[in-house]
Amino acid sequence: MNEPPFRRVGIYGLGLIGGSIALAVKRRWPRVMVVAIDRPHVIETALRMRIADEVSAEPRAASSCELLVLAAPVLQNVTALGALSPHLVQPILVTDAGSTKRAIVDAAATLPEHIQFVGGHPLAGAATSGLEAARPDLFDDRPWVLTPSERATEAAVDALSQLVVGLRAIPHRMTAADHDRLVAYISHLPQLAVSALMHVVGGHAREEGLALAGRGLRDTTRLASSPAGTWRDIVATNRDNVSAALDDLITALQRLKATAGPCDHELDEVFLSAARWKGVLEHS
């Protein structure tokens, strides 16, 4: 595994994820050429940070790569796939790093034969977004989902897994459908619940009331400053699963509401179940 799986890697979209992929590739394989593709003001920053070997605002810069990683927000990746594909004239493997998988996998189904596609999702993040927050260790020991399909050979999926391992992440293979269902619960529902909670609590307690809040509310609402834009895309490309997850949460809250009382066992059941799963989460 000293030989890199790809000698020339293009990265479209230089934010926290794209920038960190560039840094992590260079950390592992200093001689792999990293080509960064983004708007002019972003690639200036990328140049200044020495985050890539080549930078370009032109889609055709991707044509010389063996691997192209789409690292923009979900819907931009879908659009970019269409815009970039006419420039991809040589055999190439394309992957992405978006938070949902079915939309991009569906879009990839119509690509010409010489363009292979494997969906990807590194489950990593940081409190701060943007290229300036990029770091080579962002993916260390984190899961990285790969969604193989008939759009890629087994050899291509293996090469991508090798890259992921080289970035010190842990590849997990699953279908795009299974991925989207799972992240609706472990990622999208918590975000929506926290945003709804902070909106309701703030609206009722106002400035004076929030001043009395303790660490519990502060910790619980860490995600409440997340940007609407990112989440609008995520929800739009995972509506059925998000909707089902929201329904499940609403049902649990209604159960707490209907039965909360001193002689009630439903509150106990929800709390015991929650404490049990929290234990599993903390030890996983």
Added chain:
Amino acid sequence: MNEPPFRRVGIYGLGLIGGSIALAVKRRWPRVMVVAIDRPHVIETALRMRIADEVSAEPRAASSCELLVLAAPVLQNVTALGALSPHLVQPILVTDAGSTKRAIVDAAATLPEHIQFVGGHPLAGAATSGLEAARPDLFDDRPWVLTPSERATEAAVDALSQLVVGLRAIPHRMTAADHDRLVAYISHLPQLAVSALMHVVGGHAREEGLALAGRGLRDTTRLASSPAGTWRDIVATNRDNVSAALDDLITALQRLKATAGPCDHELDEVFLSAARWKGVLEHS
């Protein structure tokens, strides 16, 4: 303020809160006598930890105190007030440290004239409960709500405020009704939402899925191991407000569910409102 407002303080219920009150009183006024009242095995621990000057399992130990603090869970405090009051034959001020205020304030309304009562709620906590986790600095810079009523003179409320300040907490006066409405939003709703969320996410994702979860879910669900018993009492004594707060959250989640989509502004509104209130919370 070098003179202590009370020379002999009884504490009923030696858990995290009661034990920390004992330690904080002795830190500020080493010569104030602290009398701890609890079940035999708890007062043995209190003795071993040198947390009080006197310990007793007998209710009549409270009779010699100038201040009695009920520091057991909410409903136990209500029961204790009835059980202890026949033993309180001399003038005394009673307060409590429970998480809801209307139930205990209502119970106090029937006390004989020589027993004054002011409700109290230190908004402080720690990850670990129980006497062993008690610490003198638990209340430092934390709010401590006091609910004055016709059951206490202004002088009594002032003396209790002095005690609270001596424990380095910040007294906030409000009615029991206002208190209960506020904590339904800043404390009870976040707890119920987190328990419901962890229950739903764990039940769907199971062990395999939770292994892929990131820091977002972990932080969001820090409260998910909270004990059902404590919260059963809290909910039982604040049902109307908790019910209204749950309704508000359910409405916000239904709004996210009904309108989530790329052309939608409701998701933006909830997220922007949440981010704004999160900013207020972080700077308060």
